[in-house]
Amino acid sequence: MRQRDHPPTISPHPGLANRKLHNNPFDTDTPIPTPSTYRFPHHRVQPVLKDATKTPLVLVACGSFSPVTYLHLRMFEMAKDYVRQNTEFEIVGAYLSPVNDTYRKAGLLCAGHRINMCTMASERTSRWLMVDPWEAIQPEYQRTAVVLDHFDYEINEVLGGVKTADGERRNVQVMLLAGSDLISTMGEPGVWSYADLDHILGKYGTFIVERAGAGIDQAVDSLARWRDNIYIISQLIQNDVSSTKVRLFLRRGLSVRYLLPSPVVDYIEENNLYSDDSTPAQPAAKDSKKVDPQS
Numbered sequence: 001m002r003q004r005d006h007p008p009t010i011s012p013h014p015g016l017a018n019r020k021l022h023n024n025p026f027d028t029d030t031p032i033p034t035p036s037t038y039r040f041p042h043h044r045v046q047p048v049l050k051d052a053t054k055t056p057l058v059l060v061a062c063g064s065f066s067p068v069t070y071l072h073l074r075m076f077e078m079a080k081d082y083v084r085q086n087t088e089f090e091i092v093g094a095y096l097s098p099v100n101d102t103y104r105k106a107g108l109l110c111a112g113h114r115i116n117m118c119t120m121a122s123e124r125t126s127r128w129l130m131v132d133p134w135e136a137i138q139p140e141y142q143r144t145a146v147v148l149d150h151f152d153y154e155i156n157e158v159l160g161g162v163k164t165a166d167g168e169r170r171n172v173q174v175m176l177l178a179g180s181d182l183i184s185t186m187g188e189p190g191v192w193s194y195a196d197l198d199h200i201l202g203k204y205g206t207f208i209v210e211r212a213g214a215g216i217d218q219a220v221d222s223l224a225r226w227r228d229n230i231y232i233i234s235q236l237i238q239n240d241v242s243s244t245k246v247r248l249f250l251r252r253g254l255s256v257r258y259l260l261p262s263p264v265v266d267y268i269e270e271n272n273l274y275s276d277d278s279t280p281a282q283p284a285a286k287d288s289k290k291v292d293p294q295s
């Protein structure tokens, strides 16, 4: 369970507000939007399906990304290969959605820094990943079911889905991309409500990347009723980099280069992030309550 007390007032970290960090239309002079200036990023959504026999797919990875690592980015590449080889989907977009500060997970840096690091990682190391700050800039925690609804709304209602080469409109299937540790929590009582699981796995579905140390079979057994919408992706090259380990290295003054994209390493160094425990998202109040992600 995560800790949460007061809803956050999200504001860019001092020093971030006027920095031009990224080469895309959504993060030029004011990198961190507010709910009123927010625009859904879709500059890399593929508007036309290459193969009209396929179902268009948008992948969404929800997580802390504190900081984003090469493993997080690899998840998308693994999913891309898996989707092409094993499914009837065609990926037309892919997003990292950093969690809201009120999630209060250990080591969660403020949303402004996490959004900037994710944006640098995706814009500078990939040609297809995007970062959606919507979840992070909301005044309170957003459950994953709500986050997927947001993507579904923006892509299918606002953008109108995608088209085939013949101009026919197609609805896009939104799906969650996650590591197997996340799906393991779906079998744990109290972390996800049944209604949310049914919504996430029944309406949307998920691609699960195997993660060392997180048993997958038992987890999937407990989610058997949604089995048809759960796709398991094996890690052919084992990689157990985690943000926790990266933070530990940084606290000890050890190098994290080549575990994260270089611009992210430079950004962490420039801003002296994670060098101690003094840069949490929100300082925990003495009377802070346990977060219930179901509420």
Ligand SMILES: Nc1ncnc2c1ncn2[C@@H]1O[C@H](COP(=O)(O)OP(=O)(O)OP(=O)(O)O)[C@@H](O)[C@H]1O
Pocket: 061, 062, 063, 064, 065, 066, 071, 072, 075, 107, 177, 178, 179, 180, 181, 182, 209, 210, 211, 212, 239, 240, 241, 242, 243, 244, 245
């Ligand atoms: N080594 C890994 N293998 C497979 N999936 C991973 C791995 N690291 C992270 N993920 C997945 O990436 C998503 C985002 O996770 P998150 O940002 O919480 O990363 P994390 O590295 O687990 O963080 P932390 O160490 O702070 O708990 C989650 O779905 C998580 O399961």
Ligand SMILES: NC(=O)c1ccc[n+]([C@@H]2O[C@H](COP(=O)(O)O)[C@@H](O)[C@H]2O)c1
Pocket: 062, 063, 064, 098, 099, 103, 105, 142, 143, 144, 145, 181, 182, 185, 191, 192, 193, 196, 293, 294
């Ligand atoms: N009930 C829910 O919607 C629920 C429960 C647990 C985690 N999550 C999400 O999973 C993601 C990763 O969480 P962890 O970093 O705790 O594994 C976060 O984006 C979080 O919001 C959602």
